[in-house]
Structures are given as structure tokens and as C-alpha cells.
Amino acid sequence: MGTPLLDTTATVLAGIPYTLAVTAVSLTLGGVLGVPLALARRSHLLALQLPARIVIDVLRGIPPVVWLFILFFGIGNELITLDPFTAGCLGLGLISAAYLAEIYRGGLSAVHAGQWEASAALGMGGTTALTRIVGPQALRVALPSASTYAIGLLKDSSVVSAIGIADIVYRATAESRSTGAGLGPFLVAAAVYIVLGTPLAYAARRMDTRLRQRVAR
Numbered sequence: 001m002g003t004p005l006l007d008t009t010a011t012v013l014a015g016i017p018y019t020l021a022v023t024a025v026s027l028t029l030g031g032v033l034g035v036p037l038a039l040a041r042r043s044h045l046l047a048l049q050l051p052a053r054i055v056i057d058v059l060r061g062i063p064p065v066v067w068l069f070i071l072f073f074g075i076g077n078e079l080i081t082l083d084p085f086t087a088g089c090l091g092l093g094l095i096s097a098a099y100l101a102e103i104y105r106g107g108l109s110a111v112h113a114g115q116w117e118a119s120a121a122l123g124m125g126g127t128t129a130l131t132r133i134v135g136p137q138a139l140r141v142a143l144p145s146a147s148t149y150a151i152g153l154l155k156d157s158s159v160v161s162a163i164g165i166a167d168i169v170y171r172a173t174a175e176s177r178s179t180g181a182g183l184g185p186f187l188v189a190a191a192v193y194i195v196l197g198t199p200l201a202y203a204a205r206r207m208d209t210r211l212r213q214r215v216a217r
Contacts (some may be wrong), residue, residue, distance in 0.1 A: 004181070011175045012188045015092075015168040016196070022157045022165065025089040027150055030096020035103035042108060052101075059098035063158045067091040072163045088160035092153065099149055108134065140208070145182075147204030151197050163201030168192055 040052035059067075072087035082090070119129030143176050161170035172185040179185075 004179070005184075008175055008181060008185050009181070009188050012168055012172050012185060013190060015166055015171040016192065018160075018165055018170075019144065019154070019157055020196070022085070022088050022092065023150075024153045026092035026096050026157065029089065029093030030100050031097075033093070033097035034100030034104055037097055038104035038108065040150050041101060041105050056098040056101055059095050064092060064095055064156060065162050066161060067095060068163050084160070084164045087163060088157075088165050089166070092157060092160070094133040096149070096153060100146060103142050103145045103149065106145070107138035107140075110141040111137045127128055143204065143208050147200070147208075150204075151200050154197055154200065155193055 008089055037052050037056060037149050040048040041056065043049050043052075068088060068091045072084060075082065119133045124133070158167060158169040161167055161173065164170070168189050173191040175185040176182060
């Protein structure tokens with residue numbers, strides 16, 4: 001038999017795969033959906049700009065746990081069947097799309113307009129200019145904020161425990177209730193989040209340094 005601390009740690013660690021999976025899927029979904037939202041927000045066409053702004057404001061304005069309840073208990077029960085993992089990833093992914101869209105937009109706005117003009121003068125189309133000239137520069141500007149958001153999403157993913165996903169917080173809560181350990185499991189969970197978040201922060205700094213070397217200001 002292990003000690004209570006080791007047993008608690010083992011229980012909490014068992015939630016890591018769910019936490020990482022929810023974070024990765026949500027961030028990927030948000031990263032992809034954030035691109036068209038950001039481009040629509042920068043559009044000169046009001047028919048694109050206004051709906052994108054409304055979508056972003058709505059997604060950012062409603063608390064994440066409310067979105068999860070809407071998707072899992074509402075849509076998931078009335079229209080289509082959503083398992084907890086799908087509902088959690090979809091809810092956090094949509095919210096991520098809204099935040100990342102604003103981060104992308106800020107990065108694109110930071111690139112001097114002359115870069116677009118120079119690309120056009122060289123005969124590049126808008127898509128080519130975006131992917132080969134403007135995009136890499138915007139990425140370097142947006143990376144620190146996007147990395148910070150990713151680390152925050154890792155921690156905020158704990159809300160998925162509310163709909164039954166057995167992540168770190170879900171297992172810490174179950175351990176606390178079943179053993180009467182009180183604060184102990186949550187202290188272990190806090191330490192695990194720190195250990196998971198530190199490599200992400202380090203990787204983000206390394207990537208930022210490389211981009212600074214390869215991409216012109």
C-alpha cells in the first residue's frame with residue numbers, strides 16, 4: 001500500500017491525459033476558426049466585419065462554464081447527442097477562436113501597411129502576401145499573446161470537470177470527497193498545473209527567439 005500522499009498524487013496524475021487532450025483540441029480548433037474571424041474583423045465590408053464582431057463579443061462575453069452547460073445539457077440533450085469530451089472541446093474551442101481572432105487581428109494590424117503594398121507591387125495576390133510576407137511577421141507579434149492564452153487555457157480547461165470530464169480538477173475533487181483529505185488533493189493539482197505550464201512557457205520563449213532571428217521587424 002502506498003502512502004496517502006502517493007495515492008492522492010497518482011489519482012490526480014491520472015487526469016493529466018484528459019486535461020492535455022481538452023487543451024490541445026480546443027486550442028487547435030480555436031486556432032483554425034480564429035483565422036477567418038480575424039480576417040472578417042479586418043474586412044472593409046460591413047457585412048463581414050459586423051457579424052464577426054458580434055460573434056467574438058458573444059463568445060467572449062459568456063462565461064466558459066455557461067457555454068459548456070448550453071452545449072452539453074442544452075444542445076446535447078435536445079438536438080444532438082454530445083459526450084462530455086466533445087462538448088468540452090467544442091465549447092472551449094469556440095471561446096478560443098474568439099480570443100485568438102483578436103490576437104491575430106492585433107498581429108496583422110502591427111504589420112506596416114507598406115508590406116501589403118510592396119507585395120502587390122511584386123505581383124503577389126492577397127493570399128500569397130498574407131501567407132508568405134505579412135503572416136510570418138504578424139505571427140511573431142501575436143506569438144507572445146497566443147502563448148499566454150494557451151497557458152491560460154490549460155488552467156481554464158478545469159471547467160470541463162463540471163460536465164463530468166475526468167481531468168485533474170475532477171479527480172482532485174473526487175479524491176477530496178472520498179478521503180476527506182480536504183485541501184491536500186487540490187494542492188497536488190496546483191503543483192501539477194505548474195509543472196505542465198512551465199515547459200509551455202519555456203517553449204514559447206524559444207519559439208519567439210527563433211522568430212525574432214528569422215523574421216524581419
